[in-house]
Amino acid sequence: xxxxxxxxxxxxxxxxxxxxxxxxxxxxxxxxxxxxxxxxxxxxxxxxxxxxxxxxxxxxxxxxxxxxxxxxxxxxxxxxxxxxxxxxxxxxxxxxxxxxxxxxxxxxxxxxxxxxxxxxxxxxxxxxxxxxxxxxxxxxxxxxxxxxxxxxxxxxxxxxxxxxxxxxxxxxxxxxxxxxxxxxxxxxxxxxxxxxxxxxxxxxxxxxxxxxxxxxxxxxxxxxxxxxxxxxxxxxxxxxxx
Amino acid sequence: xxxxxxxxxxxxxxxxxxxxxxxxxxxxxxxxxxxxxxxxxxxxxxxxxxxxxxxxxxxxxxxxxxxxxxxxxxxxxxxxxxxxxxxxxxxxxxxxxxxxxxxxxxxxxxxxxxxxxxxxxxxxxxxxxxxxxxxxxxxxxxxxxxxxxxxxxxxxxxxxxxxxxxxxxxxxxxxxxxxxxxxxxxxxxxxxxxxxxxxxxxxxxxxxxxxxxxxxxxxxxxxxxxxxxxxxxxxxxxxxxxxxxxxxxxxxxxx
Numbered sequence: 001x002x003x004x005x006x007x008x009x010x011x012x013x014x015x016x017x018x019x020x021x022x023x024x025x026x027x028x029x030x031x032x033x034x035x036x037x038x039x040x041x042x043x044x045x046x047x048x049x050x051x052x053x054x055x056x057x058x059x060x061x062x063x064x065x066x067x068x069x070x071x072x073x074x075x076x077x078x079x080x081x082x083x084x085x086x087x088x089x090x091x092x093x094x095x096x097x098x099x100x101x102x103x104x105x106x107x108x109x110x111x112x113x114x115x116x117x118x119x120x121x122x123x124x125x126x127x128x129x130x131x132x133x134x135x136x137x138x139x140x141x142x143x144x145x146x147x148x149x150x151x152x153x154x155x156x157x158x159x160x161x162x163x164x165x166x167x168x169x170x171x172x173x174x175x176x177x178x179x180x181x182x183x184x185x186x187x188x189x190x191x192x193x194x195x196x197x198x199x200x201x202x203x204x205x206x207x208x209x210x211x212x213x214x215x216x217x218x219x220x221x222x223x224x225x226x227x228x229x230x231x232x233x234x235x236x237x238x239x240x241x242x
Numbered sequence: 243x244x245x246x247x248x249x250x251x252x253x254x255x256x257x258x259x260x261x262x263x264x265x266x267x268x269x270x271x272x273x274x275x276x277x278x279x280x281x282x283x284x285x286x287x288x289x290x291x292x293x294x295x296x297x298x299x300x301x302x303x304x305x306x307x308x309x310x311x312x313x314x315x316x317x318x319x320x321x322x323x324x325x326x327x328x329x330x331x332x333x334x335x336x337x338x339x340x341x342x343x344x345x346x347x348x349x350x351x352x353x354x355x356x357x358x359x360x361x362x363x364x365x366x367x368x369x370x371x372x373x374x375x376x377x378x379x380x381x382x383x384x385x386x387x388x389x390x391x392x393x394x395x396x397x398x399x400x401x402x403x404x405x406x407x408x409x410x411x412x413x414x415x416x417x418x419x420x421x422x423x424x425x426x427x428x429x430x431x432x433x434x435x436x437x438x439x440x441x442x443x444x445x446x447x448x449x450x451x452x453x454x455x456x457x458x459x460x461x462x463x464x465x466x467x468x469x470x471x472x473x474x475x476x477x478x479x480x481x482x483x484x485x486x487x488x489x490x491x492x493x494x495x496x497x
Contacts, residue, residue, distance in 0.1 A: 181245060
């Protein structure tokens, strides 16, 4: 069993149709956004997905561009209590949302991790996934892509449009693919950011803030994002490369 | 892991599996796409693999395309063979994935009745040519002789890498005949001329009528691109000569 889900609480206690998914990626926009949601709304961790394909130390840069020849090194993370990497599932009862904090697998595990993530969400009753990320066309604002024309129309009525065409790499992109294959709707919200070629995952908290403001509007969540810049500066995400 | 979504189980008469996947010059892919469009072929199945590049493609209109291979079918209105046409927007990235995909696609094609496989690919030379030749290989000496009758230049050595190669070679293990037609191309550009050359040989071999107008128009665009590149190269050589480089360098092959 190379990829598995461990439940920390009863599945029956969850009642939701919507999940928000994000992972490490371009300028860490999605990662910052989902971490902020978790810190502010304080959902309960109800499941963790582990995999033999989750490296602790990555052999490729950035983490969302894996190579079949470079699986990376596994091991224990000692940042807090010793632990191994995981994709974490949280449930927030007030807004009835699931948050998924993703993790980039090596090449062999990318599809498997995304597939099990979406299976877990589907079992929990989710029928729509909002995937948060950044795209590198620069400027400020949020662009959208979706798995159906109806969803796109809904987003357009909220002032969004499709501004980015191209590949959507890694766990978050495959979460969208697996949503399609499992019959779940997916909306991708991309905050515009400027790439940093030397450190592709260096944080852009402003882009994350713009993204969260739009998400809050769409899902009618009460969320104060004014603290976001300060919190990101305080804890810069660290990616370990070989 | 592979997931196959079968949309239709076609009823076919002695179908030939023909196919082309993205590769150098996009020769096979262009030819397969043109065939699907001109014949009005219908989608039979979509094939997804965990060995495809880990990504999706976002389009200008905000919709999303998954990495996949596709199998189309066409019922021939004449006495000639029906077709299964295989293409896609990706090849598997690793060898294990390529073998697994090739075996599953061949298996599915056999279920639909395929009795031979024709793959279309590129023969890379590093040079631009006005009239691309079509090279070929096959899994039996009888099949090779058939290709020679169609003025195909037989490859007596070399290799066809990737799924375009695996699909026709593995056919032998599944008890069906495999052929590969390769259009001569530089390897530097998307080459509709080479695709047209391959498709003309295939259409003649299978005795099917295919309207080539769109591909011809694309081939003319390819021709213009080649002329522009040759002009740029000529100017670069002139400038290098003026700067005192005495030897003219050949354009290096880039794989």
